[in-house]
Amino acid sequence: MAELQLDQIDFAILKLLQSHGKLSNQELAVKIGLSPSPCSRRVKALEESGFIAGYATLLSAEHFNLSLTAYVQVRLDKHSHEVLESFETRVCGYDEVLECCLLTGSDADYQLKVLVEDMSQFKVFLLDKLTTDPHIAGVHSSFVLKQVKNQTSIPLPQS
Known part of the structure; x- marks a missing residue:
């Protein structure tokens, strides 16, 4: 698999998901300024390439x-x-x-x-x-x- 080259949209997605991990794809797409399908494809590519290591719930x-x-x-x-x-x-x-x-x-x-x-x-x-x-x-x-x-x-x- 070729290494994913991140652009400004990818960085914006990563930044939002780090601080707001429960955002739905629809909400994320609106905040980034993409339609849901391309947003979902980008998140999937970020997951598959290892930039997103996983998801967790932080407990108090x-x-x-x-x-x-x-x-x-x-x-x-x-x-x-x-x-x-x-x-x-x-x-x-x-x-x-x-x-x-x-x-x-x-x-x-x-x-x-x-x-x-x-x-x-x-x-x-x-x-x-x-x-x-x-x-x-x-x-x-x-x-x-x-x-x-x-x-x-x-x-x-x-x-």
Whole structure:
């Protein structure tokens, strides 16, 4: 498949869908200034070419009493492929972990973004789950006092 070359209309579609994912094709077409059929074809092409990775509903953590966000830096004792892969597999199984990133330029190997109800639940996560991994050499946790910016959309080139 030839790589899709994006134009201003494609960027406008992507920008709108990032912030208003529930727009119907009809609504999207009106906002973009296209008729529904070409708009639908463009969205399908953007999906098939991988520019649109998927669709999701963002839930409100506060409505589920999830009020404690922690950033946890993890240092491993070994850096073999097997140890890294094993750690990543375990972490992906923890519902409390929203993000897991392999780092460079830091004393930590990984940074986790963890969301739980309270400090008691964080303690259970930390002691009963995370630190049971025998290859963890150190953990440093920081807690969010105030979320200043939370954005799910990615920056797109200016059209």
